Amino acid sequence: MPRHIALVPAAGSGSRFGAQMPKQYLPLAGQPLIRHALATLCAHPRIDRVVVALAPEDLYWQGFDWTALGPKLMPVHCGGASRAASVRNGLWEIAGWARPEDWVLVHDAARPCLSAAMLDTLIDTLADDPVGGLLAQKVADTLKRADGADRVEATVPRDAMWQAQTPQMFRLARLADALDRCPDVTDEASAIEAAGLRPRLVAAGAANLKVTWPEDMKLAELILQTQGTDA
Numbered sequence: 001m002p003r004h005i006a007l008v009p010a011a012g013s014g015s016r017f018g019a020q021m022p023k024q025y026l027p028l029a030g031q032p033l034i035r036h037a038l039a040t041l042c043a044h045p046r047i048d049r050v051v052v053a054l055a056p057e058d059l060y061w062q063g064f065d066w067t068a069l070g071p072k073l074m075p076v077h078c079g080g081a082s083r084a085a086s087v088r089n090g091l092w093e094i095a096g097w098a099r100p101e102d103w104v105l106v107h108d109a110a111r112p113c114l115s116a117a118m119l120d121t122l123i124d125t126l127a128d129d130p131v132g133g134l135l136a137q138k139v140a141d142t143l144k145r146a147d148g149a150d151r152v153e154a155t156v157p158r159d160a161m162w163q164a165q166t167p168q169m170f171r172l173a174r175l176a177d178a179l180d181r182c183p184d185v186t187d188e189a190s191a192i193e194a195a196g197l198r199p200r201l202v203a204a205g206a207a208n209l210k211v212t213w214p215e216d217m218k219l220a221e222l223i224l225q226t227q228g229t230d231a
């Protein structure tokens with residue numbers, strides 16, 4: 001049976017957020033933002049290991065006590081200059097002890113509202129899939145393409161449009177190979193697509209948002225509160 005290994009790229013600086021420290025360490029609902037997703041991943045019975053790709057110079061991680069998350073957690077100071085480089089470096093670490101056919105679930109540290117139900121849906125849907133895939137959400141709004149002056153150049157048909165989320169789940173060897181051939185991507189699925197394959201889109205809701213801007217924090221906190229109430 002293939003294992004399920006989570007890889008969490010967490011070496012970003014949060015330049016768009018603009019805080020004093022990388023956004024993954026900012027307090028969110030009483031914990032560092034990154035801890036929410038790590039806790040969900042570590043607690044999930046079908047996730048075997050949780051590898052966190054930290055920036056080589058990261059001094060924040062050691063300032064928190066992570067022991068309550070248990071023995072699955074594996075921080076590695078292997079982050080790179082881009083998200084894709086951090087993921088590729090994390091895959092090198094994993095390749096040292098995992099099997100080529102193991103599944104890797106790459107999940108942004110900046111998506112704190114990941115739930116166990118989302119993980120179950122992704123893993124169940126892709127269990128027999130020959131390619132792998134990702135959580136994603138169908139676009140709900142009318143889409144506009146802008147010109148260089150923020151004026152509408154065209155309205156773009158949205159019927160087949162989805163917004164990519166994470167986790168993105170692919171076999172270890174295939175993902176590593178795809179990223180080697182196509183390193184300049186903003187998500188793993190793009191590298192798999194460049195290899196001529198079609199990742200499966202697995203519908204997820206808006207709750208799995210990425211914290212990018214300061215205003216995303218309040219929404220994330222409300223979602224976490226609701227998830228806690230519903231549980």
Ligand SMILES: Nc1ccn([C@@H]2O[C@H](COP(=O)(O)OP(=O)(O)OP(=O)(O)O)[C@@H](O)[C@H]2O)c(=O)n1
Pocket residue numbers: 008009010011012013014015016017022023024053079080081082083084086087107108109110111210211212
């Ligand atoms: N060199 C990088 C850049 C990003 N990431 C991670 O990739 C995820 C998604 O990236 P993003 O939201 O863009 O985070 P930042 O790069 O930190 O933000 P920004 O682009 O605003 O600087 C985050 O968990 C981030 O820590 C990473 O591991 N290594």
Ligand SMILES: C[C@](O)(CO)[C@H](O)COP(=O)(O)O
Pocket residue numbers: 083108163164165166186187188210
């Ligand atoms: C992987 C991702 O979260 C999917 O939406 C996104 O592409 C990351 O992009 P970013 O520019 O690094 O935030």
